[in-house]
Amino acid sequence: MSRSEEGGAVAAVRKGRRSIDLRAVAPFAALALLLVVGALVNPNFIGINNLANVATRSAFIAIIAVGATFVISSGDLDLSVGSMVAFVASLMILFLNSGAIADPSLLLAAAVTLATVIGALCGLANGLITTVGRIEPFIATLGTMGIYRGLTTWLSQGGAITLRSPEIQEMYRPAYFGSILGVPVPILVILAVTAIAAFILYRTRYGRHVVAVGSNREVARYSGIGVDRVRTLAFVIQGICVAIAVLLYVPRLGSTSATTGILWELQAITAVVIGGTALKGGVGRVWGTICGAFILELVGNIMLLSNFISEYLIGAIQGAIIIIAMLVQRSLTRRP
Amino acid sequence: MSRSEEGGAVAAVRKGRRSIDLRAVAPFAALALLLVVGALVNPNFIGINNLANVATRSAFIAIIAVGATFVISSGDLDLSVGSMVAFVASLMILFLNSGAIADPSLLLAAAVTLATVIGALCGLANGLITTVGRIEPFIATLGTMGIYRGLTTWLSQGGAITLRSPEIQEMYRPAYFGSILGVPVPILVILAVTAIAAFILYRTRYGRHVVAVGSNREVARYSGIGVDRVRTLAFVIQGICVAIAVLLYVPRLGSTSATTGILWELQAITAVVIGGTALKGGVGRVWGTICGAFILELVGNIMLLSNFISEYLIGAIQGAIIIIAMLVQRSLTRRP
Amino acid sequence: QDAKTIGVSIPAADHGWTAGVVYHANRVAELLMKEHPGLNVIVKTSPDPASQANALQDLETQGIDALVILPTDPDPLVNAIKEVKNKGTFVSIVDRAPSVNDATVRDLYVAGNNPALGRVAGEYIAKNTPDAEVVVIRGLPIPIDQQRQDGFDEGIKGSNVKILDRQFGNWNRDDAFKVMQDYLTKYPKIDVVWCQDDDMAVGVLQAIEQAKRTDIQYVVAGAGSKDMIKKVMDGDKMIPVDVLYPPAMVGTAMELTAAAIYDQVPVHGTYTLDATLITSGNAKNYYFPDSPF
Amino acid sequence: MNSHEGGIAVPVLAAERISKIFGEVQVLFSVDFDVLPGEVHALIGENGAGKSTLAKILTGFEQASSGQILLDGQSVTLPSNGRAEALGIVLIHQEFNLAEHLTVTESLFLGREVARFGVLDRRFMREETRRVLDILGSSIDEDAPISSLSVADKQMVEIAKAISRDARVVFMDEPTAVLSRDETDILFDQVRKLRAKGTSFVFISHKLDEVIELTDRVTVLRDGQWIKTAPTSLLDAESMAQLMVGRELASLYPAKHEPDVDEEVTLSVRSLTTGYVKDASFELRKGEVLGFSGLIGSGRTEFMEAVAGLRPRLSGEVVLKGHAIGSGDFLSAKANGLAYMTKDRKGRGLLLGEGMATNLTLQSLDRHVRHGYLDPSSEAEALARARRRFDIRVRDDNVMVGRMSGGNQQKLLLAKIMETEPDVIIIDEPTRGIDVGTKQQIYHFIAALAREGRSIIVVSSEMQEVIGLCTRVAVMREGRIVGMLEGEEVSEQVIMRYAAGLKRKLAG
């Protein structure tokens, strides 16, 4: 009797750990499945070039979604990220065009700093309206979404804002198109951002507080956690992530307009949820998030590379693939 | 001393309460404020004609949002409603164009039935994928959003689907443009749908269960409530509401396209939240919801009627107004 | 004949006109493949500049000899187009020109004339109703819309035509309906509506009809959808003219491109299509009842 | 009480050789248990012994891994998720089973709403709710949302819910853990009335005096094993405790530590007023254990939360170790060495979806930061320490806190509060749901803290606890402190008189 009990206890320890890990691993299983599908669809798909392309271009959503992981884990939501991209990018390009600083590299450095600060401030605004104003984050950020987008339209007077100086463009280009040791820069940026985010979320006091706040606000409050501070800071982190995405976006397209980043918020949230973070808060999976962003981009890529699907049905097939990918995840984590 | 003690005892009998009613009234306060602002902006605003226009055109979002109130109160979310509108409308017009039944009024009646059934089936699909498939509703309905939209694009081959028979069009027109006793039909439909929905939500067993499921799924399950059944049915109700919105939409322009209803899901959710229903579930306020839909439409109307706002800034001002309206609501319900 | 591949990248069908583009691109792709047995034409649609840049990369991955692109928004796509061009691929840009539009970016430019679309409408209004009070419904806040507005302003220059208001209708019928309803509330007298797009005209006409207003003399739209051309043909008083802005131009570009890569004719430089004014006189030349647009 | 003494009556409900395995951890080992018609049967045992699990199995909320259930002598499979109510089997859960957004009436009728022609009969349901609440002597508004109720009121709603079902067998899992003597008496009266009509009860409790007072038979579980079933009349508190714990218990309460009169004042509260609490003042000295007593809803929790800064106050002053604490400023109170333990462990105390370590260190994470990041091994050490100190027993180290037994959750909560090593500690219901063995440990722990020079406030519905631990006792009634008792006065009768409003006196 006592022998079997002991054995049971040991097995239980192992099992508990395993079922938790499984859920974290599930998005990667869906990813693997997609890679197989892709390889069947088009032989070019599995080439290193194509996969690098896809990873590179997933950078914007991935980085934004890393920020969204914080906001969502803490039980909030940010719908304004798409228009925040447009807004921050517009201001950054306008600043670069202004030529406020003569030396181009100094100018660029200043612009980078400026973008980061503006991103952080936009996030701060979202955070304060939500927490101090006590407005549902859905509505608060829907409001700022309109504001940031409206300001962008106004800045661009309905047109586009384009980086003018070819010199700066040349200098800045490698930030998106360059590579270090054969790895494209955006991929390195994704990895760096995610690693830092994972560290903050899993290894710092603040990260622990984020999860506590998202999981039960009252418990967090009674544990002496400054709930509003934690939530606001999550919005600021989101803003900084948006700024980082902008830093990659500007060298890629060199121009923005009032339509830049439309619906990116939906994609970012989707990436977060596919990655295993619950929309109700209390769970945050940063690595899952970038896996989710990659999955989203991959689905689009497979559609584009497959030549037998009617143009008109692509949306439908994409939708179906997302559902199937989620079902695969579920069936993996469902216990017997 | 004993007198004051007695007072205390009487008060003690009524613990809690009161604050709830205020919260239900708050959206209407925001609405009243907007009406005042509107009247200041443009004297035509407060005219019966303009207000009737606004109320009439809010019909689609209002009716869809009434359905969304069920889904959201039960703790779910439906992102597919916008594309569901396009899908149901396309099938309905295609059926009307097919001339499957010779007698036009019979044909119209059949088409109305068909649309309702298709709406209900779309909702059922959403519900089953979410509950049986155990996929986060956000992702499940994002998937079906792509599917319905894709199928619509395919049906219309990317273009528009237009009601061909002028006879039917004439017969059907009053469903949107007509009025009974001076009240436009869509307004009557809104009122009828909302009244029925309010009845279901507040006066029937099912409505109780919706709120219970949204408030705490475990508790609901432990109370012997068929949680999955309740959730699925909420999605079906949402589908039927979408179908009703389509029944008003088709006579308006007599045509649909692949872009019909884009972003309506966001508007519907916004209306629900402005109306006082919590996104986390457990509270449903049907009348607040249509008030929210009306507020949304009104903000756009005021913008257009005002003469001093640059067209580029309209989005920004709209966002700001929504935030301010919510702050007004909050300050009303904040206790001393 | 040699095996060659043409990649065609166009905007997703987000309103009637782009739907027409998708239709014609697919139609011409089939024709071309029939005509040149070794030719493969791949048509891809994208909703926004960022995903169109992705689509270009993906087309390149598949290996293409020529690219025909109708950019969703040209300036943001210049870099991506250059990437393709620098690999020696023949590039044709259709309709929407980037601010730098020379041989470094593309080989061929088939120009839809956005400023002209605005100008022709403006000139027509200035000529027929020189004292008209006009309300304008714009599309989306992107550069081509701005070009049309500028063209329109140029067209009415010197006349007494007065613009009462401009608001965005997002090239969407439902939004145009709302904007028109509010215009009707706001202005007791409107002579002419310029809404630059046939899709939006559908909503505008319904709003006018609902309000039973008789002061509006006519509506000028644009693009050349079969429904609007039919109205012009039938002598509808509200739609006396339409300004052609044919989605079929993408087909023209594809045909020219195929000719170029099979070396039948030297095609380089700029081909500009007119923004023709369709009147009851010439309408039947532009009426294609089978098109979805 | 009646027929079971003859031993002929058929049990209404019986468990035969029930075993339960969660995952791979076995928590019940072939347990036999039966309930006779019209009896009150106590189920006792240490924390984690498996009492709640057995109750859930016998009411259909959990499925047994093996063994069978007999209803009226017939083997049955109970319908799941509370549908066993249709068979007359009802459970009052140890952890509340109420949806926060619903009102009291809605909760009472959840899942069995009364409708006429498909329309809810709201009036009938409200009147019925009022009737049941009145029977229980409860002043809760039948339209109040559950979220506005205090923990004790929620418990009353749960009780009302069970009583309003015309049940044959009612399982009550620690119904009195948060009730004060008065409410407990009313509850027991109802139980006795229903028993006389033939209803059977299973009463799970750690309050052995109540077991002796109310029940007819006792079954003892230890570590998931059946130990003994016997008529209550044959047992006394000591023998029960011994059966549960498996060893002899020394005296429950430690010697009181009386602080010197000139000891410094660590916490002073002057004329504090909130929405409900009015003009309440007291002073707390270093090394003192101050008790707060009163009936349900007398405002103790609201008062203490206002003192701690967890609730805004309308007026009044709070001075903590010389620092004035602003209204609603829990963070600065915490920074100055104050800790507050809530009695709402589910809603405010613990993150149920997380593990033990995360919960334990949640409010003292600073202690585990090394070079800017959290050190998991330091957290693990803290957990090991806390488990030893508070005797937290789990059979699976990675268990989610929500799945731990109620008593062990309580111990974890207490451990969590103590992790901050506070100087002033406010504890609301320190031993809610804790077994006698551990209770003794906790009492000694509190006394030791006081001796170390810390100041402690104990809010408790168990009068014995307040009397046994505290040198001074404040009695609250309807939001006011109506008495400050010292020395001889600290006795059950005196406290009751103040609490019931028969007497008032304020001393320094």
Ligand SMILES: Nc1ncnc2c1ncn2[C@@H]1O[C@H](COP(=O)(O)OP(=O)(O)OP(=O)(O)O)[C@@H](O)[C@H]1O
């Ligand atoms: N007359 C009243 N008016 C308003 N609120 C009241 C009244 N009576 C009681 N309450 C509510 O009851 C609460 C007081 O109960 P509290 O929990 O503070 O008391 P307690 O002595 O700790 O009792 P319990 O054991 O029920 O927790 C207050 O928070 C208040 O909201």
Ligand SMILES: Nc1ncnc2c1ncn2[C@@H]1O[C@H](COP(=O)(O)OP(=O)(O)OP(=O)(O)O)[C@@H](O)[C@H]1O
């Ligand atoms: N769902 C579950 N999953 C895993 N283990 C569980 C689950 N529910 C209970 N347990 C474990 O079963 C054991 C018995 O728990 P139970 O709640 O029955 O104890 P109890 O006798 O009611 O204790 P207490 O007096 O503290 O309430 C505990 O070790 C607990 O951790």
Ligand SMILES: [Mg+2]
């Ligand atoms: Mg228990």
Ligand SMILES: [Mg+2]
């Ligand atoms: Mg209390």
